[in-house]
Amino acid sequence: MDDEPRKSPKPRTLDRRGVALKIRARPIIRPVRLSDQVLESLRNDIQSGRTAPGSRLPTEKELTESFNVSRTVIREAISRLQTDGLVIAKQGSGIYVADPMEVTRSFRLGLEDSEQKTSIREVYELRVGVESEAAALAAIRRTKTDLAHLEKSLKALSAPNDFDRGVDADVTFHRLIAQLSKNAAIVRFQEFLASVLAETIKVARGNSARQAGLAETVLDEHVKIFEAIAAGNAEEARLAARHHLVKAQERLNLHKS
Template sequence: MQKFDTLAKPPRLTDQIAQVLAQRIGEGELLPGERLPAEKDMAESFGVSRSVVREAVSMLKYDGLVETRQGSGVFVSSNPNTRSFRIESGLLDGAADLRAVFELRSIVESAAAGLAAERRAPEDIAVLRGHLEAMATDIAAGREGVDADTAFHTAIARAADNAYLLRFAEFLGGALREAIGAARRNSAQFPGYPDAVQAEHRLIFDGIAAGDPEAAEAAMRQHVQAAMTRLGLTTKKANPEEINDNRTRRGARDSRPRPVAKAPGPGPAAA
């Protein structure tokens, strides 16, 4: 029997649109400083949803090709030939590369959570609470909740008050969007897992709201490790009961002195 070469996986719509826009920028069809068409117009032109266009533009943004101007839109960067750090989406099809990116995520996002616990403002807590409640609503409705999940992590980086952490977190959120969705789909197959995922996010929120960098960092590290387990990137078996055990241990520490921080206000009800 004749053997055939394995067919390569077709590129995602997001990647295709990002490549088309990048090509237009590279060939000078879109000039430095020129405003990109509105998201709605590009979606109609490409025949895709606005969310696909939004993600494609995000890829270009974190590749240094375009930039957002508050209230004005998205523009071609003044020096689009200067390319920034990038994780090619095609690399994330392999377990080894995806594991490496999640290890990077653990380091960066744990540090961001710790800084957020030290620097967060009351409005940051309100935003985080809103995303946490949105995730709970999505879980109750049987939805994946990827948008709220990604927004929650980005809001943590914003609360850390470090522009470079924020840019990197936004980049990671776009690069790992499919992986986050896969992790949530895997979680939904097992009783108790969606609630465990929500509890992981709640622990992160609690640490930040309480101004406890150590607790916030530990909770984020545990969350990323658990996500890796749900994606089959580790050999350790995930146990939803560990989340409750960690909540109990954290409660035992609540009586120790906390760093002086701005009052966060009450947290949301547990999902």
């Protein structure tokens, strides 16, 4: 019997088939987004009365320096305050704390977490319709000055930048197209959508940065939109904008949702 090969003891994890091992795990807590932190701080100041109705908020540059965050973060927070009816923008003057007795709460998308896959998909589906038509109108109505601003934005988009600057340039490019449409309703809707738009662009650009050659493909899609608008070809501009947004959905696997 001593000459018989001894069988190695089975690992303890296999002795109890079907019984899951007990591990010490703590729930993973998602970090609070910077825009949420800025939003909460500003909202507390307004709702507590520390910032009175009619008061002008600090400039975007001042807020950026005070909170030590990017301009994109500040724009997201301000946009959400506007959505909540807590502040109003006065052309050429700035952002002011709204009088709650005079402001009607704005329409809300109801996307509480714009990082959720369903929310991102729904925003992109909405963008396809609005931005495709905005691009078509921009091709018809743009001026030489408009094209100069859009080209400058495109160059900023193609320049090597840090992540936040890239997101900011991307958001600016799409916002300018809305402005070039000369349709006030589209412009206002784009402003309303600004906070979730920035979040979805962050997700898309983060995905592009992880895949070799993808950033160049995305840039080329933006170039084609610009070229169609510059050429005054409404149908090509509409198709180029639609193609860009549909491909963005595919790259994020949103079209399968």
